[in-house]
Amino acid sequence: MSVVIADLGTSCRADLGPDHPPGPERAVEPQPGRNPGLEGALHAATTRLVRSVDALADRAYAEPSLLPGWSRAHVVAHLALNAEALARAVRGVLAAEEVAMYDSDESRDADIEDLAGSSPTELRSRLLGSTTVLAEALGALPCDALETEIPRTPDRAQVFVAGQVMAMRWHEVEIHHADLDAGYHRTDWPDSFRCVLLGRHAERVPATLVATDLGRTWQAGPGTPIVSGTAADLGWWLTGRGDGEGLTTDGTLPRIGAS
Known part of the structure; x- marks a missing residue:
């Protein structure tokens, strides 16, 4: 599904693609062009997220999030790994190579569990580093590559396009920031x-x-x-x-x- 984000000062469409655990994931149609308003929205959302994660006391990482079965550490781990996976896929587009987001659903879930067991210091560092590499990859993405297909997993059961990545990540950041239960709530979501x-x-x-x-x-x-x-x-x-x-x-x- 596509929706026009008039609130962001652009006629471009923002398409939100797959990767919202623990439920089903889906692909959506292409985003036709670059979207400066969406870039600003993602940057602001990421800044808010990083500040919330940095402000968490070390003991708070092991406490439950609002997602059943996931601690706050799990949510931070997922957000870091999601950014790394998207960056890896976008770098593949830049190199004219097809690179899947994840090797498999099983490896994705195992990686989240493994990283969630890391120290709070490692989790904070990994999240910040992942947001940086994703921003760099997206910044290098040329307009003529935005409709390049990216498979979620190598079997291509679900496919999205490079032009959707920014909106996908915005969705992940806003939803899971609220899931953290760390002072940022759904009522804090921007109207856009x-x-x-x-x-x-x-x-x-x-x-x-x-x-x-x-x-x-x-x-x-x-x-x-x-x-x-x-x-x-x-x-x-x-x-x-x-x-x-x-x-x-x-x-x-x-x-x-x-x-």
Whole structure:
């Protein structure tokens, strides 16, 4: 799904591709051009994330995050490894070589578990380093390479394009920053991200969505319930987090798996 981010001062589309554990991952259509507004949004989101991680006390890394079964260390490890994987894939595009994000789903999960067991110092360093190498790789990506396909794994079961990487990473950073439960909440998401998030996930649920704070509606088919609430509460629910707290409906609230 593509959504236009008018809030970011550009007519380019931001496509949010696969990699949002622990739920299903999906590929989406190409992003047609560079997006300076999206670059700024990702940079700001990354800066906020790094500051939150740096501010965590060492003992806090082993404490639970908001993701079932994952500590804060797991979330930081995933964010670092996700950036490294995206950077590796983009560097492959720059070298005119097809390089998958991950060797396999199993190796991805094992790497997260391994890195989550590292010291807080190592996790902080790995996260900062990964965001730097990804920014450098994206900065070197020419416009004529943006539609180059990148496989998520070597079997090419899921494929995205290089022009989607920046928006994919923005999604990862904003969602998992809130998952950290370290002082940054869904209510802190920028309006531009909330709009993109709802646009992307609206089709997951058979309901008309009304974001009361944005004045926006995502219309579903006739006979479906109307679900209303703030964009942050709708987005949290649409990604399978929480049980719909803060939302109202004229029917039964659909159940959604995590993404």
